[in-house]
Amino acid sequence: MKECPRRSEISEEMKWDLSPLYADLAAWDKDFKSLDRVLEHFMLFKGRLGESADLLAKAFDASDALDRLAEKLETFAHHKSDEDCANSANLARLERISTKSAELEGMTAWFFPEILALPEARILDMIKSPSLAPYAKTLKDLLREKEHMLSEPEERILGLASDLFSSPHGIFSVLNDADLRFSAVRDADGAEKELTHGNYIKFLESENREVRKSAFLAMHGKYSELRNTFAAALDGMVKGYVLNSKLRKYPKALSAALHSEDIPIEVFDNVIVSTRNNLHLLHRCMNLRQSLLKLDKMGYFDLRAPLLPIPAAEDSIAWDSARMAVSASVEILGGDYVEGVSRAFDMRWIDALENRGKRSGAYSGGCYDSPPYILMNYAASLEDVFTLAHELGHSMNSLLSNRKQTYHSSDISIFLGEIASNVNELLLHDYYERNADDKRLRFRLLCKLADEFRCVLYRQAMFSEFEKEIYEIRDSGEPLQADMLCENYSKLCAEYHGDALKDGGEIAIEWARIPHFYYNFYVFKYVTGFAAAMKIFARLKSDPSFLPRYLDFLSAGSSDLPMNLLGKIGIYPDKDDFFKEAFEKFDEVLTGIEKDFNSDNIVSRVS
Numbered sequence: 162m163k164e165c166p167r168r169s170e171i172s173e174e175m176k177w178d179l180s181p182l183y184a185d186l187a188a189w190d191k192d193f194k195s196l197d198r199v200l201e202h203f204m205l206f207k208g209r210l211g212e213s214a215d216l217l218a219k220a221f222d223a224s225d226a227l228d229r230l231a232e233k234l235e236t237f238a239h240h241k242s243d244e245d246c247a248n249s250a251n252l253a254r255l256e257r258i259s260t261k262s263a264e265l266e267g268m269t270a271w272f273f274p275e276i277l278a279l280p281e282a283r284i285l286d287m288i289k290s291p292s293l294a295p296y297a298k299t300l301k302d303l304l305r306e307k308e309h310m311l312s313e314p315e316e317r318i319l320g321l322a323s324d325l326f327s328s329p330h331g332i333f334s335v336l337n338d339a340d341l342r343f344s345a346v347r348d349a350d351g352a353e354k355e356l357t358h359g360n361y362i363k364f365l366e367s368e369n370r371e372v373r374k375s376a377f378l379a380m381h382g383k384y385s386e387l388r389n390t391f392a393a394a395l396d397g398m399v400k401g402y403v404l405n406s407k408l409r410k411y412p413k414a415l416s417a418a419l420h421s422e423d424i425p426i427e428v429f430d431n432v433i434v435s436t437r438n439n440l441h442l443l444h445r446c447m448n449l450r451q452s453l454l455k456l457d458k459m460g461y462f463d464l465r466a467p468l469l470p471i472p473a474a475e476d477s478i479a480w481d482s483a484r485m486a487v488s489a490s491v492e493i494l495g496g497d498y499v500e501g502v503s504r505a506f507d508m509r510w511i512d513a514l515e516n517r518g519k520r521s522g523a524y525s526g527g528c529y530d531s532p533p534y535i536l537m538n539y540a541a542s543l544e545d546v547f548t549l550a551h552e553l554g555h556s557m558n559s560l561l562s563n564r565k566q567t568y569h570s571s572d573i574s575i576f577l578g579e580i581a582s583n584v585n586e587l588l589l590h591d592y593y594e595r596n597a598d599d600k601r602l603r604f605r606l607l608c609k610l611a612d613e614f615r616c617v618l619y620r621q622a623m624f625s626e627f628e629k630e631i632y633e634i635r636d637s638g639e640p641l642q643a644d645m646l647c648e649n650y651s652k653l654c655a656e657y658h659g660d661a662l663k664d665g666g667e668i669a670i671e672w673a674r675i676p677h678f679y680y681n682f683y684v685f686k687y688v689t690g691f692a693a694a695m696k697i698f699a700r701l702k703s704d705p706s707f708l709p710r711y712l713d714f715l716s717a718g719s720s721d722l723p724m725n726l727l728g729k730i731g732i733y734p735d736k737d738d739f740f741k742e743a744f745e746k747f748d749e750v751l752t753g754i755e756k757d758f759n760s761d762n763i764v765s766r767v768s
C-alpha cells in the first residue's frame with residue numbers, strides 16, 4: 162500500500178494559500194491581541210440601545226466588527242489545524258481563539274435581549290430610520306422571536322438550563338463515538354479488521370456479500386445490545402425540545418423548530434406527502450437493484466453493493482481533468498461564474514490532496530474576510546470529481562453572496578445551504594452524460610444518480626417522517642421506548658423500500674445510530690435542497706432568461722427570509738408541484754438503467 166505523504170511533500174499548487182487571511186503567524190497574533198480593544202468599543206453601547214436609531218446602528222456596526230474579526234481569526238486557526246490535526250502549535254492556536262470566542266459570546270450576550278426589552282412600537286419606529294436599513298431584517302427577525310420570549314427571570318432560568326437541555330446529545334455522542342466498540346469483521350481477503358464508524362461504508366460497498374452482511378450485523382447488533390440506553394438518550398433530547406416548545410407557547414415542537422427561518426409547516430408536510438406519493442419509484446429502483454445483483458431477496462446490507470465493479474485504472478482521473486470537467490460543466494452559469502471557478506484553482510483556494518494528519522472528508526469554509534476555501538482529500542475517483550463540484554457550489558455561493566452583501570446579510574441560511582452544491586453536481590452529471598461515449602460511464606452515472614435519490618431524497622424524507630412520529634408520541638406525554646422506536650422504524654423502512662427488501666429485523670435499530678435525530682427537524686432541509694436544485698437545473702436548461710435570477714439568488718445571502726428568496730426565483734417548497742422535476746428525473750434515470758439492463762452487454766460485465 163502506498164504510504165500517505167507528509168504535507169511538506171505535497172506541491173505548493175495543490176495546497177491552499179492562507180496568506181490572504183494572514184501573511185504570517187505574527188499578523189494573526191497582532192489581530193488576536195486587538196480583540197479586547199474591539200470588544201471594549203462595542204461594550205460602550207451597553208444600556209444605551211434605546212437612545213436613538215443612529216446609536217443602535219452604530220452598536221450593530223461595532224458588534225459586526227467584533228464578530229468579523231473573531232471569525233477571521235477562527236477561520237485561519239481552523240484551516241491551519243485541519244492541515245495537520247496532530248500539529249500541537251496549530252491546535253494550541255485553535256484552542257486559544259475558541260476559548261476567546263466563547264468568552265466574547267458571554268460578554269456580548271446582552272445585545273439582543275436589550276433590544277428586545279425595548280417596546281415593540283419603539284423598535285418598529287426605529288426600523289424606519291435609514292441608518293438602520295442594513296439591520297432591518299435582523300430587527301424584524303428579533304421581533305418574531307419576541308412573540309415567544311418569556312419574562313426576564315424565566316429567560317434567565319432557561320438560559321442557565323440550556324446546557325442541561327443539550328446533555329442527552331452529549332450522552333449520545335460519548336456513547337456513540339467513544340464507548341462503543343464493534344467486533345472485528347473479515348474483509349474480502351479473509352483478514353480480520355476492526356469495524357469502525359469510519360470504515361463501515363467501505364465494508365457495505367464490498368462486492369463480497371458476506372463481508373457486507375457481517376459488517377451490517379456487527380454494527381446493528383452492537384446498537385441492539387444498548388437499545389434501551391440509546392432510547393433513553395433520544396427520549397431525553399426530544400423531551401427537552403417538546404418542553405421548550407410548550408414553555409414558549411408554540412403549538413408543537415415542529416413549529417418551534419421552523420420558526421427561526423420562518424418556514425411554514427406545509428413545507429415539512431409536503432416533503433412527507435410528496436415522497437409517499439412517489440414511493441413506487443423507490444420500489445422500482447429496489448427491484449432493479451435486486452435484478453442487477455441477481456438476488457432473490459435483498460437485505461439492507463445490499464443497498465450499497467456496487468452494481469458495476471470499477472477497476473482502479475478507470476478511477477484515476479487526473480486533477481487537471483477534474484478541473485476541466487468541473488469548469489466546463491458550469492459554463493451554462495455564465496462568464497462571471499466560470500471566472501470565479503478559475504480563481505478558486507489559480508488563487509489556490511483548494512487544499513486538494515491527502516497528507517498525513519490532514520482532516521478527512523471535504524468541506525467548503527471560510528468567512529466574510531477570506532476566500533471561500535475548500536478542503537478535500539482528492540483521490541482521483543469519479544466520486545471525488547463530484548465532491549469537487551459540490552464544494553465549489555458552496556464556495557461560489559459564498560463568493561457571490563460576500564461580494565454583493567454586507568457582512569451582516571452575507572450568511573446563507575441552512576434551509577438554502579445545499580441548493581447551489583446540488584445544482585453543480587447535476588451540472589457535472591449532465592456534462593459527463595453529454596460527453597461520455599463510454600457506456601460503462603453512462604451506466605455508472607445513472608446508478609450514482611439513482612443512489613442519490615435513495616440516500617438524499619427518500620432516506621431523509623423517511624427520517625423526517627420518523628422524527629415527526631416520535632415528537633407526536635412525546636407531545637402526547639408518552640415516553641419513547643426502544644421497542645416502540647424499533648417497531649415504528651422498521652415499519653417505515655418496509656413501506657419505503659417495498660417488497661424487494663426482505664424483512665431485515667436488524668434494520669429496526671438503525672434509528673439508534675443516526676445523530677441527526679438529535680438536531681431537531683434538520684434533515685428535511687436536505688430533501689428540499691435536493692428538490693429545489695432539480696427545479697433550478699431544469700429551468701437553467703430550458704430557459705436562458707432564468708440565469709440572471711439564479712445568480713441573484715446565489716448573491717442574496719440572508720438579505721431576506723429563505724422562503725422569500727426562493728419565491729423570487731419562482732420556487733415554492735410548500736406547493737404541490739415542488740417535487741415535479743425531481744420525481745420526473747428519477748423516473749427518467751430508472752428508465753435509463755432498465756434500458757441498459759435489458760438491451761446492453763453492461764450487465765454481463767456486472768456479475
Ligand SMILES: [Zn+2]
Binds near residue numbers: 551555579582
Ligand atoms: Zn454540501
